[in-house]
Amino acid sequence: MEEDNQIPVTLRQPEDYVIPLVPRTKRPAEQNWPNSRYWFNDEVIINHLSNGGNVGFLTGISLVMVLDIDDDSVSQLVNHYNTFVVKTGSGKVHIYFRITDASDEELRSTILKDRNGKRIGDIRGIGAQVAIPPSIHPNGNRYTELNNNPIREITISRFKEIIKEIANINTTQSTSIEENNEPIPVTRVSRSEMEFRKIIELIKEGKGKEEIYAFMTENYEKWNERDERSRNAYRNNTYENALRSVEEGKKPTPLKNIKVNPGDEIRAKSSILDMTSGISIITGYNAFCPVCRGQKIVHTKSKLTCHDLFREEIESGERNGCLNEKGRPVAVDFEPIYETGYMISVYDPEDSGNNMLIVPIFIRNNIIPEAYQAKKDWEGDLLIKSIILDSHIKVFPQTKKIVDWYLYVDKYEFEIKEEEIDFKLLRRFGNIKRDKEFFEQNFIQDLYERILAKKTNALVLLSPLKVLLPNGKVEWGIINSIEIGDPGQSKTYLAKQNLKYTKGTNSRFVSVENSNNRGLLGSVVRNQNSDSWTVKVGDIPKASNAMIYLDGYSKLSPEDMTQFRGILEEKIFQISKAGGIEKECPVRIIMLGNVVKPISQYETKHQASFDMGSTESDYSNKFSGPDRRRLHHILVVADADTDAKKVDAHILKRRPVEMKDIEKYWSNLRAFAWSRKPDDFIWEENILEHVQSLVNSLRDKYSSFSMLYGILSKGGSKMFAIQLASVAILHESFDEKNKVVIKKEHADWLYNLYIDEFTDLGLDVENELKNRYKAHVIAISRKCPLEVKNMLHLMYKYGGNQSSIERAKITNRMQINRILNQIIEYELEYASGTKKHWYKLNEGSGENREFTKGNFMFFSDNDLPAITKKGSSSLTDFGRMLVKEISNMKDSKVFEDKIIGIPGVDVTTVTGVTPLEEKSDKKLKEIIQSNTKEIENKKKEVCDTNNPVTDVTPVTKGIIELNNISTEGVTDVTPVTNEEEPPLFEEDNS
Structure with a gap:
């Protein structure tokens, strides 16, 4: 109720x-x-x-x-x-x-x-x-x-x-269809309306004004009125109105403006929402008189007579209507016309309202490509491009009170957008440095600071489709980036302002949360009524060859995420179901998102960047290495980056350049960039060698981050080189033929951008942090109990996965937790003196305080992380360093016990000896000496017994020496688990 x-x-x-x-x-x-x-x-x-x-x-x-x-x-x-x-x-x-x-x-x-x-x-x-x-x-x-x-x-x-x-x-006229196929009242067309339509028909046939006047005068009575003045006025008005109607008909009619009158011709611009192939429908009826056998195609099956069917011809005197024996008009018969093709749902791409009109259209098979591959390419184009339709309004033949109408496509063409380029405007700023001041004054002027974001947004905006590199290979020139961080930092505002420079293109801003029922990429669903497959396409493929801002990237569905990676990496939009659709889909993508906690709560922005796709209760869905390496730039913006007072002052500041002029400049420069062909770029000699040296310099400086940033990974030089086309366009580096000239100084500019970007992310701080971690790792590894060393070695072997250790029946979870909950106490030497530290493997660093007499409690201080990530079995950076150090210690023990002989001569595992060979004492002695020397050399490479701390700074070595840490204390112990797992270390009695 x-x-x-x-x-x-x-x-x-x-x-x-x-x-x-x-x-x-x-x-x-x-x-x-x-x-x-x-x-x-x-x-x-x-x-x-x-x-x-x-x-x-x-x-x-x-x-x-x-x-x-x-x-x-x-x-x-x-x-x-x-x-x-x-x-x-x-x-x-x-x-x-x-x-x-x-x-x-x-x-x-x-x-x-x-x-x-x-x-x-x-x-x-x-x-x-x-x-x-x-x-x-x-x-x-x-x-x-x-x-x-x-x-x-x-x-x-x-x-x-x-x-x-x-x-x-x-x-x-009524557009209702009565049940049981009762008649639809027929529109009574006036004589002037008939003449008007006839002139339109003649104009479309290409007839000239004089030909049309002659034809109409010969065939239509009103064109022969005696009064010359009224006759000429009528002729001219009718002709001009018809001519205007034809001209207006060449312009696409907005779908919402279509007046439903079956048979009317409609020219419309549309984008595809979904399509279903192999649909057979009745597209009309062949109506014929059983007496005179005259026939016409009509839209609906209703009660018509020969007089109704040929009304225009009868009124013009061309024919007479047939009568039956009772003197009444003869009723006509009907034959349905069946056609097979694609039934497609379309919408107006320029309709930005919430109440979008969806219109069905029918494209018959005989006007689409026949060959398999050509048809597949056509389907791909149809899904991601806008089309201009020349069509007729038809109605579905069904017994309903309400008419369901659709557009029957006579012909179509894919929309081709050509932008005019003002080549003089391309050189507006000339040799002015593209520095902080330039971007403050000339790129999204009313946005304060955010220089890194402005620079990367400009590079994405100006990236050409493809570039011919000096090595002769054509590569995608498209740049993709991501910007995440604290909310309220104008990320969305910057995006929408930058999109103003892309007006007239398919560029768009898309929110994952607010996306419509088309989705973001595409899918295939089975139509329950027809049992056929319907292909749906989303917003991102619609931005092919243009630019898109994707807000809420981390919230993509698993299916969309898979397709999205294909667009990012291979520039291909693919649907595998229902015969498959695969289409080249290059899109310039800038992704936006927030981080789960305030940036200020992280040690560096680099650490914060992993939490874009996670929540505090679920850290498993992070911004991982493979996804990061697909992007050219990763930016993190914090609330502390800008001052609110300065932002307000900037908003009120008078601009030296009008915003409309700036918008025109960047729109023109962007149109130039997007229209470039691969061979429109000229490269300075030996520039790729220069690029290689710059990328290697970045790799050397940030060597531990090669799996986290594309420019530092394998293939980073190519990623760097293709961006130089965009950098050169940004610097207006053109020759007299408007070719883009790419110079080494552009590579230097991009190198400095990456230095600024990585510095802002805190990678330099991370490097120092890793050095600090190294000292703690060595100290902990030498001071931790023997059973802890065994457990850490197992965690190294099983990648930190405690469940895998348990499944291998080596030990149980209770034993693992007991061992990892032990507190390790150690000391480090600082410039100010010796400092005591406590570390708990499951919680991280902290302090072991006495809260009642004889009772201690561990209080975490978050200075060092735990060995595993919160809510996950994967190891933290610190955890990986610690278990690796323990593993190295284990490996070094293998080479400490020298081979001195062979128990028996019949069977041996020493390389070079088999039971079939001569086993003289001399031969055996030579083999033993040879293998022993090789093992000793290998041991010397892996482990320096005088100073076991390798790959650390002199400060760290000093800390270890001051605390008397050496490998002599690392002789080991009995196994902590069953007999299947051999002991890792022996008991140290020293």
Whole structure:
């Protein structure tokens, strides 16, 4: 019963008001009801509904007009207006519209009449109200919603057109299809309308004005009127109107502006929402007279006579209509026309409103490519490109009260966007340094600081599609980046401002959370009605060859993530189901996101960057190495990077250059960059060698991060080189033929950008942190108990996975936890003196404090992390260093015990001796000496017994020497587990 007392969600907007009505009536319950103002959740309304009262909606005051329709022929068309509709208790309808630009006078209530003056309803506006659900009609029927559409917003001129359309329905044409194939009333076309259509037909055939005038004069009576003045005026007006109609017909009609009149020609621009192949439908009927055998193709199967079918010819005197023996017109027969092709759902790519109109179109098989690969490429183009359709309006032949119409495609072409480039404007800034001051003043001027973000956004914006490198290979020139960090740092604002430089392209801003039902990439679903596969395509492939900002990258679904990686790395959009679709899809992508905790809570931005895709309760879904290496730039922005006062001052600051001029410059430069061909780039001699040296310098400086940043990984030189095309365009480096000249100084600029980027991420701090970690690792490894060493070696062997150790039946989880919960105490020597440290493997560093006499408690200080990541069995950087050190100690023990002989001569495992060889004492002695010397040399390489600490700084060596740490204390111990696992260390009795 509670649902029965709910006012429709559509009518719960802040600007809309309702009033109480007397139960089971349409009469207001309050005397001064026009001035009442109640919201849907007002206590008065809630109590009134609970007591069985009705409720009414105040029209007019919130710009809402309601068409109160009494006529059945009109009420059948409500769905065509794509707006909110209520079915009244009497079975009629209320159609809601919100008028965006009406005056108070235009919002007045009035009577709705058809063209003959017959009343067919009311227009409810200011001073009126209508009953709404859950009200009950006096006849006992309840008011109900026919749909849950939002109230459609339209202009007053469009509202007046709708009123005219409704007024004409009774007197001209009905688009309803009655059940049992009863007739659709046929439109009676006037003589002037026939002439108008004929002229349009002749113009489309390419006839000239004189030819058309001659033809019309010969065939149409009105073109031969005696009065020359009126005759010429009629001729000229009719011809010019027809010519204007043809010209306007060449321009695509917005889908929402289509007036549904079966047979009308429509030229429309559309993008694909989904498509289903192999669909067979009846696209029309061949209507023929059984007497004269004359025939025509018609859109619907309805009761027609020979006179109806050939009305124009009969009225022009070209033929007579057939009559039966009773002198009545002969009824025509019908043959259905079947065609097979693609049924496709399309939308208007320029319709940015929330209430998007989806229109079905049909493309028959005989106008698409036949060859398998050509058809596959065509399908890919169809999914990601906009198309211009030349089509006819047709209706589906089915027994419904409401007409379902579609566009029958006669021909189509893929939209080709060519942008004009002002080559003089390309050189506006010349040799001005592209430094901090340049980007502050000339790139998204009203955004304060954020220089790194501005530079990387500019590089992505200006990246060409493909580049021919000096080695002769053509590579993708597209750059991709990511910016994550604290919320409220203008990441979205920067994105939308940068998108202003891409107007007229397919570029867009997409939020993963707010994406529509098309999804972000694409999918294939099975149609339950036809049992066929329907391919759906999303927003990202629609931005092919353009640029996209993807907000909330970490929230992509697993299926979308797989496809997205293909676009990032291979520039291919792929769907594997339903025969498969694979299409080249290069997109310039900048991803945005927030980090789970404030950046200030991390030691460096580098550490924070891993937490983009995680929550505090789930650290398993992090921004991992493979995904990071696909990106050219990774930026992290913190709230502390900018000062709020300086930001406010910058916003109020007067700009030296008009923003419109700046927008024009960057749009022009971007259009130039995107139109470049691979061979439009000239490279300075030996530049690739220079690039290699710069990348190697970065690798040497940040050697421990090669698996985390693409530019430092294998293939980093190529990633660096392809960006130089964008850098050169940014610096306006063009020759007299407008070729892009790439110089070594551009490589130096990009190198310095990476240095700034890595410094901002804190990689230099991370390097120092690793050196500090190394000293602690060596000290802990020498001081930890023997059973801990054994356990750490096992964790090294099993990659830190405690479950794997347990499954191998080496030990159990309780034993593992007991061992890892031990506190290791050690000392380090600092410049200020010796300092004591405590470390707990499961918690990290801290202090072991006495909280009651004889009772101690460990308090973490987060100076050193635990050996495993929180919520995961994977090792932390510190954990990897520690178990690796323990493993090295274990390996060094293998070479300490020298081989001195062989127990027996019949069988030996010493290299060089087999049972079949001569086993003289001399031979055996030579073999033993040879192998012993080789082992000793290997041992010397791996382990320096005098100073076991390798690959550490002199400071660390000094710390270890001061604390008397040596390998002599690392002789080992009994195994902690069953007999299958041999002991790792022996007991040290020294």
